[in-house]
Amino acid sequence: MKQQAFLTRCLMVQGSIQVHHYGVGGVGNAFLEQLGQLSNPPKLVLLARSTQTLMSAAPTYSPCIPFTTWEDAAKSPSLAKSNALPPAEIAAFLASAPGRAIVVDNTSDLTLAQAYPIFLERGVSVVTPNKKGFSEDITLFNDIFSSAVRGNALVYHQCTVGGTLPVLSTLRDLVSTGDAIIRVEGVLSGTLSLLLGEFMPGNGTSSAQWSFLVSHAKEIGHTEPDPRDDLNGLDFARKLTIIARVIGVEVTSPDSFPVESLIPVELSTIPSSAEGIAQFMSELPKFDAHMDAAKNSAEKQGKILRYIGSIDVTTGAIEVGLRHVEKGSPIANLQGSQIVSIYTKRYGTNPLILQGGGGGGEITAMGLMADLLKAMERLK
Amino acid sequence: MKQQAFLTRCLMVQGSIQVHHYGVGGVGNAFLEQLGQLSNPPKLVLLARSTQTLMSAAPTYSPCIPFTTWEDAAKSPSLAKSNALPPAEIAAFLASAPGRAIVVDNTSDLTLAQAYPIFLERGVSVVTPNKKGFSEDITLFNDIFSSAVRGNALVYHQCTVGGTLPVLSTLRDLVSTGDAIIRVEGVLSGTLSLLLGEFMPGNGTSSAQWSFLVSHAKEIGHTEPDPRDDLNGLDFARKLTIIARVIGVEVTSPDSFPVESLIPVELSTIPSSAEGIAQFMSELPKFDAHMDAAKNSAEKQGKILRYIGSIDVTTGAIEVGLRHVEKGSPIANLQGSQIVSIYTKRYGTNPLILQGGGGGGEITAMGLMADLLKAMERLK
Numbered sequence: 195m196k197q198q199a200f201l202t203r204c205l206m207v208q209g210s211i212q213v214h215h216y217g218v219g220g221v222g223n224a225f226l227e228q229l230g231q232l233s234n235p236p237k238l239v240l241l242a243r244s245t246q247t248l249m250s251a252a253p254t255y256s257p258c259i260p261f262t263t264w265e266d267a268a269k270s271p272s273l274a275k276s277n278a279l280p281p282a283e284i285a286a287f288l289a290s291a292p293g294r295a296i297v298v299d300n301t302s303d304l305t306l307a308q309a310y311p312i313f314l315e316r317g318v319s320v321v322t323p324n325k326k327g328f329s330e331d332i333t334l335f336n337d338i339f340s341s342a343v344r345g346n347a348l349v350y351h352q353c354t355v356g357g358t359l360p361v362l363s364t365l366r367d368l369v370s371t372g373d374a375i376i377r378v379e380g381v382l383s384g385t386l387s388l389l390l391g392e393f394m395p396g397n398g399t400s401s402a403q404w405s406f407l408v409s410h411a412k413e414i415g416h417t418e419p420d421p422r423d424d425l426n427g428l429d430f431a432r433k434l435t436i437i438a439r440v441i442g443v444e445v446t447s448p449d450s451f452p453v454e455s456l457i458p459v460e461l462s463t464i465p466s467s468a469e470g471i472a473q474f475m476s477e478l479p480k481f482d483a484h485m486d487a488a489k490n491s492a493e494k495q496g497k498i499l500r501y502i503g504s505i506d507v508t509t510g511a512i513e514v515g516l517r518h519v520e521k522g523s524p525i526a527n528l529q530g531s532q533i534v535s536i537y538t539k540r541y542g543t544n545p546l547i548l549q550g551g552g553g554g555g556e557i558t559a560m561g562l563m564a565d566l567l568k569a570m571e572r573l574k
Numbered sequence: 575m576k577q578q579a580f581l582t583r584c585l586m587v588q589g590s591i592q593v594h595h596y597g598v599g600g601v602g603n604a605f606l607e608q609l610g611q612l613s614n615p616p617k618l619v620l621l622a623r624s625t626q627t628l629m630s631a632a633p634t635y636s637p638c639i640p641f642t643t644w645e646d647a648a649k650s651p652s653l654a655k656s657n658a659l660p661p662a663e664i665a666a667f668l669a670s671a672p673g674r675a676i677v678v679d680n681t682s683d684l685t686l687a688q689a690y691p692i693f694l695e696r697g698v699s700v701v702t703p704n705k706k707g708f709s710e711d712i713t714l715f716n717d718i719f720s721s722a723v724r725g726n727a728l729v730y731h732q733c734t735v736g737g738t739l740p741v742l743s744t745l746r747d748l749v750s751t752g753d754a755i756i757r758v759e760g761v762l763s764g765t766l767s768l769l770l771g772e773f774m775p776g777n778g779t780s781s782a783q784w785s786f787l788v789s790h791a792k793e794i795g796h797t798e799p800d801p802r803d804d805l806n807g808l809d810f811a812r813k814l815t816i817i818a819r820v821i822g823v824e825v826t827s828p829d830s831f832p833v834e835s836l837i838p839v840e841l842s843t844i845p846s847s848a849e850g851i852a853q854f855m856s857e858l859p860k861f862d863a864h865m866d867a868a869k870n871s872a873e874k875q876g877k878i879l880r881y882i883g884s885i886d887v888t889t890g891a892i893e894v895g896l897r898h899v900e901k902g903s904p905i906a907n908l909q910g911s912q913i914v915s916i917y918t919k920r921y922g923t924n925p926l927i928l929q930g931g932g933g934g935g936e937i938t939a940m941g942l943m944a945d946l947l948k949a950m951e952r953l954k
Contacts, residue, residue, distance in 0.1 A: 231752055358747065359926065360740045367738065367944035372611055397902045522777045522907060524929075531924045540940060541931045544911045546739065549904075550926035557920055564747035572952055 225300060225559040230261030236570060239291055240284065241267060247284075249274040255291045281309030289316040294573040296348075298566060299324045308334060310349070311341035319348040319573065321565045323558050328354055328439065329432035329448050335439055348569050353561030355382065355433045359548045361534050365440050368546075373538045375441050379504035380534035381525060382433040384551065385417050385424040386456075386501045388530035394489050394499045396527040404485035405478040412475070420466050422474060425456040427501070427514050434503040434514060437534075443510055454515025456501070458484065492518045498526040524549065604939035605680060609946075610641030616950060619671055620664065621647060627664075629654040635671045661689030669696040674953040676728075678946060679704045688714060690729070691721035699728040699953065701945045703938050708734055708819065709812035709828050715819055728949050733941030735762065735813045739928045741914050745820050748926075753918045755821045759884035760914035761905060762813040764931070765797050765804040766836075766881045768910035774869050774879045776907040784865035785858040792855070800846050802854060805836040807881070807894050814883040817914075818892055823885060825892065834895025836881070838864065872898045878906040904929065 229235055238259040239250040248267055250258055251274050259267050268275065279287075288295035297313050299306055299322035307327030310320050320327075320338075328335055328351055342349045355361045368375060381387045392400060392407050408425070411417050417424050428448065435448040445451065455462070458481040464470045492499040497518035502525060505512050519525045524533055524547055533549040551557055609615055618639040619630040628647055630638055631654050639647050648655065659667075668675035677693050679686055679702035687707030690700050700707075700718075708715055708731055722729045735741045748755060761767045772780060772787050788805070791797050797804050808828065815828040825831065835842070838861040844850045872879040877898035882905060885892050899905045904913055904927055913929040931937055 228752055358744075360744055360747075363743075364738075364740055367740075367947075368940070370947055371940045371943040372608055373940055522902065524904060524907070527902060527904070529924070531927075540936050544909070544931040546930035547911075548928060551921045551924040560748070560751040560753055560920060563751040567747075567750055 225298070225562055226261050226263075228559055228563050235261070236296070236566075237293075239295075240287065242278065242284070245278050247276045247279050249276070249287065252287065252290065281306070281312050285309075285313045285316045285318055288313070288318045294319065296321055296566065296569055296573070298322065298562070300562070302326060304330060311337045314338065314341035314347045314349065315345045317345045317347050319350075319569050321348075321350045321562065321569050323351070323353040323562050325354045325429070325432045325436065327351070329435040332439070332444060332446050348572060350565035350569050351436075352565050353558050355436050356532050356534060356548065357551065357557045358561040358564065359532065359534065359550045361437065361548055362440050364546065364548065365437065365536065368536070368538055369441055373540045375507050375536065375538050377504065377506055377537040378437055378441065378534065379502055379525075381500065381502055381528055381532055382534070383424060383427075383430045383501070384530055384532055385411065385421075386427075386430065387528045387532060388416060390500050391529035393485065394492065395529070396498055396521065403479065403482045405475075405482050408478060409475055420471050420474075422457050422462075422466070422471075427453045427455055430501075430503055431514050434505065434512060438505050438512055441505070441507065443505060443507060443512070445512065451512040452515065453513075454501075456485075456516075488516055496521065498523075500525050500528070604936045605678070605942055606641050606643075608939055608943050615641070616676070616946075617673075619675075620667065622658065622664070625658050627656045627659050629656070629667065632667065632670065661686070661692050665689075665693045665696045665698055668693070668698045674699065676701055676946065676949055676953070678702065678942070680942070682706060684710060691717045693725075694718065694721035694727045694729065695725045697725045697727050699730075699949050701728075701730045701942065701949050703731070703733040703942050705734045705809070705812045705816065707731070709815040712819070712824060712826050728952060730945035730949050731816075732945050733938050735816050736912050736914060736928065737931065737937045738941040738944065739912065739914065739930045741817065741928055742820050744926065744928065745817065745916065748916070748918055749821055753920045755887050755916065755918050757884065757886055757917040758817055758821065758914065759882055759905075761880065761882055761908055761912055762914070763804060763807075763810045763881070764910055764912055765791065765801075766807075766810065767908045767912060768796060770880050771909035773865065774872065775909070776878055776901065783859065783862045785855075785862050788858060789855055800851050800854075802837050802842075802846070802851075807833045807835055810881075810883055811894050814885065814892060814894060818885050821885070821887065823887060823890055823892070831892040832895065833893075834881075836865075836896075868896055876901065878903075880905050880908070 229238070237255070238261065239255050241248040241259050241264065243264065248259055248264075250256060251272065257272055259273060260270070267273070288297070295318045297318055297320050299320065302324055304326040307324055307330070310327050313320055327338055338349060341347075352360065352362050365375070365378075389404075389407050389411060392402060393404055394400065408417070408421055412421050423429065431448045431451070431453045435445045438445045458478075461474050461477055461481070464474050489499050495518060498521055499516060500519050501515065502517050502519070503512075503514040524535070531549050531551055533547065535545040535547050537545045609618070617635070618641065619635050621628040621639050621644065623644065628639055628644075630636060631652065637652055639653060640650070647653070668677065675698045677698055677700050679700065682704055684706040687704055687710070690707050693700055707718055718729060721727075732740065732742050745755070745758075769787050769791060772782060773784055774780065788797070788801055792801050803809065811828045811831070811833045815825045818825045838858075841854050841857055841861070844854050869879050875898060878901055879896060880899050881895065882897050882899070883892075883894040904915070911929050911931055913927065916926040916928075918926070
C-alpha cells in the first residue's frame with residue numbers, strides 16, 4: 195500500500211522540436227495523441243517548446259495540461275504560461291510535484307540533453323528518443339548514468355536506436371547475464387536501407403541511378419528535409435556510438451571512428467538552406483558514376499552493396515560505410531528495414547537478429563511510449 | 575530510502591527437473607552457475623527437487639543456500655532438509671521471509687505451475703521458463719495473472735518462448751502502446767528449424783534422407799531424448815498458444831487448433847521407453863518417401879519447405895505445420911535459428927523480425943536470468 199504514494203503523477207513533454215520531420219506530424223504529436231489514449235495516463239504538468247512553457251499551477255499542480263495540441267492547451271486560462279525556463283528551475287518545479295516526475299524529451303536538442311544530470315540528481319527520471327545525450331562526448335554519457343544512480347532516478351532511451359526494436363534492452367540483458375558480446379553489425383538507417391535496397395536489390399536487378407533514388411525518396415518524405423542529414427552517415431554513427439557504449443566499448447565521441455559519407459566532397463560545402471538543398475539535388479547526378487562503380491565492384495565479386503556499421507568488441511574497431519555482403523544474408527535482403535545482428539559467445543554461429551521498420555514518427559512514438567510505460571511501472 | 579526495505583532477499587530454485595535435456599547440463603545447473611556469478615545475487619533460501627527440499631532455517635532464513643550442486647548444498651549441516659512440501663507450505667515459508675520472494679520454476683511440471691496462483695496471492699513472484707502454466711487450459715493462464723494483481727506480485731516468463739529472444743516483451747510493448755497486431759508467424763522450434771534447414775536448404779540442395787537427419791540430430795544432442803517430443807509439434811504449439819494469449823487471441827488449449835505432427839501415424843503408438851525410441855528410430859526410414867514428396871511439391875513451385883506456425887489475429891486462425899515459403903525470405907534461410915515475424919498496423923509491410931539461436935540450456939538460462947534481474951529490479 196505504501197508504494198501507492200509513488201504513483202507517477204507528473205510528466206513534462208518537450209514537444210515542439212521534433213526528431214523526425216517526416217511521418218504523421220513527427221514524434222511529438224504522435225506521442226501526445228498516444229498518451230491521451232492510455233487507460234491510466236500520467237498527469238501532464240509541464241509542456242515546453244523552445245521559447246515557451248505551459249505549466250500546471252504549483253503548489254496543487256492542478257488542473258493538468260490536456261493531451262492536445264499546443265495551441266489548444268495554451269487557451270486554458272488555469273495554466274501558467276512563461277518564456278523558456280532554465281532546466282534547474284524546471285527540475286525544482288518537477289521535484290516538488292506530488293509523486294515521481296518524468297521528463298519526456300522529444301527534441302533532438304543537445305542543450306536539453308546536457309541538463310539531464312540536473313533532472314536526474316533531483317530524482318526526476320528521463321525518457322527520450324533524443325540521441326544527443328548518449329552519443330556526444332563520453333563525459334556526458336557517464337554523467338547521465340551516475341546522476342541517475344545518485345538521484346535514484348531512471349533513464350530510458352531505448353528508441354534512440356532502432357525505433358521500437360528492442361536493441362538496447364536486448365544488449366543490456368546479454369551483458370547483465372554474463373554473455374560475452376563479440377560483434378555487433380547492422381543497418382541503423384531506414385533511409386539508407388531503403389536507398390541501397392532499391393539501388394542494388396538483394397535478389398533481382400535495378401538500373402535506377404543513385405541520384406534519382408535519392409530524389410524520389412526525398413519527394414515521398416523518406417529522407418530528412420536535407421537528404422545530406424541521412425547521406426553523411428552521422429545519425430547512423432550516433433546510433434552505433436550508443437550501442438558501443440551500452441555494451442561497454444568506450445567511444446569518446448561519434449566522430450572518433452571512420453564514417454564514410456555518401457555526400458560527394460565537391461558538394462559538401464553547399465549550405466543547408468532551401469536553395470542549398472535544391473543546388474545539392476541538382477548537382478548530385480554528376481556523381482552517379484561513383485556509386486555505379488561501387489555497385490559494379492560488388493557485383494563482380496557476387497556480393498551485394500550495403501551501407502553498414504559494425505563494432506568488433508575484441509579489437510574495439512568501429513566503422514560505418516559501404517561494404518560488400520553475402521547474397522541471401524539478412525542484410526542483403528533488406529528493403530527499408532533496419533537490422534542489428536548480435537554475435538555472442540553463447541549464441542555461437544547463429545547470431546541474434548533484430549529487424550524491423552525502424553523510424554517514422556508513429557513508430558518512434560510507440561517506442562517512446564513503451565519506455566515511458568516501463569519507467570512508470572518501476573516508479574509505482 | 576524506504577524502498578530499501580523491499581530488497582529481494584529470497585529465492586527458491588526448482589532445479590532438478592530440467593526443461594532442456596541437451597546442452598550444458600540443462601537449464602537448472604547453468605542457471606545456478608550464472609546466479610553465483612552475479613555481483614549482487616539474491617539470497618537462495620529454498621531449493622527443491624521432485625522429492626526433496628533444502629531450506630534456510632526460519633525465522634532468520636540464514637545462512638542461505640550456496641549456489642552449488644544439490645549434492646554439495648545438501649552437505650551443509652545448517653540447512654533444514656525435508657521431503658517434497660506442498661506449495662501452500664512453501665508459499666507460507668517464502669511470504670514470511672524478509673524482503674520480497676521470487677520462485678524460480680526451472681521444471682516443466684504442470685502440478686507446480688498450477689500452484690503459481692497460491693504463490694502469487696501471497697505476494698511471491700514467479701519467474702520461469704516452464705511453458706505449462708501459460709499454455710494449458712486458459713483458466714490457469716487467467717488465474718495466474720489475476721492472482722498476481724491481487725497479490726501485487728510479478729510474473730516473468732519471457733523465455734517460455736524463443737529463449738533469450740525478446741518475443742513476449744516486444745509483443746506486450748506493441749499491444750500496450752496501442753499498435754494493432756495483424757499476424758504473427760514463425761519457427762518456434764530450434765530442432766525443427768535445423769532439421770528442415772538441412773533437409774531443404776534455403777540456398778543450395780541436399781539429398782539427405784529425413785530419417786538420417788533426425789537420427790544424426792538425436793546423436794549430437796540436438797533433439798529431445800525422444801525425438802518424437804520435437805516431431806509431434808506440441809512444444810511448438812504451446813509456444814504459439816502463449817504468443818496468441820499475450821496478444822489477446824483467446825486460445826482455450828494448445829490442442830484447440832490444427833497441429834501437423836511429423837510422426838507417421840503408424841509409429842505414433844510405439845511406447846516412449848528406451849526400446850520404443852529405438853524401435854521408432856529404426857522404422858522411421860520407411861516413411862522417408864512422405865517427406866520427400868512434401869519437398870518435391872515445394873520444389874516444383876519454386877518454394878522452400880518449412881515447419882511454421884502462424885496466428886492470424888483478424889480471423890483468429892492458428893495453425894502449425896509444413897508450409898511452402900518464398901525463396902530468399904528470412905524463414906527460408908533458417909538453419910537452426912528460431913524466428914518470429916510480427917506484422918502490425920504501424921509497421922505496415924515491413925514486419926518486425928526477431929531471430930536467434932533459441933533454446934539450449936545456457937541460452938534459456940540466460941533468458942531466465944534476464945527475467946529474474948528485471949523482477950528483482952522492480953521489487954527493489
